[in-house]
Amino acid sequence: MRxxxxxxxxxxxxxxQQNDFWLNTPDGVAQAVKTRLLLFVGEWFLDVTDGTPWTTQVLDKYTKDQYDAAIQDRILGxxxxxxxxxxxxxVNTSTRVLTVTASINTQYGQTTLSTTI
Incomplete structure (x- = not known):
């Protein structure tokens, strides 16, 4: 994976040059996960069905179980x-920030990622 x-x-x-790329490393996979999490459904014009369902499943009251499942599906995908x-x-309700932390096994090794949305 490059x-x-x-x-x-x-x-x-x-x-x-080549130092601008992750090549077959857990860090590259972690960055790919973060990029996928930040993509909203409908945002990418080449595939409007791809993305995290922020507006339909995540950003609402009392949806923790639903958004945790949606986020984990994006990570596993x-x-x-x-x-x-x-x-x-x-979720920090006063700042309206969602923090996601995950440890994942990749085909290149293990890594931990943390991102705020």
Missing amino acids: YRKQDANGDFIWGH TPGVVQITSYSSS
């Missing part, structure tokens, strides 16, 4: 992910 690296702002990294070994999510 995946272009992103900086802390989510922008692609350029100008370092990422190329290179073998299994989720641990998962947690928490």
Whole structure:
């Protein structure tokens, strides 16, 4: 799996030739998971059915069980992910931020990722 690296702002990294890519590493798979989680359904014009169902299953009151299942499905559907070994999510209602933390086994090794949405 070859995946272009992103900086802390989510922008692609350029100008370092092969060092701009993750190549068959758990970190590349973790970045792919984060990218997939941040994609809303209908946002990608080439496949409007792809994406995380934020507006239909996640962003509402009393939907924790539903959104945890949807997020875990997106993680497991990422190329290179073998299994989720641990998962947690928490919502800060005052800042309206969802934090997702997961440890995953990939075909290249184990990694942990944490992302805020």
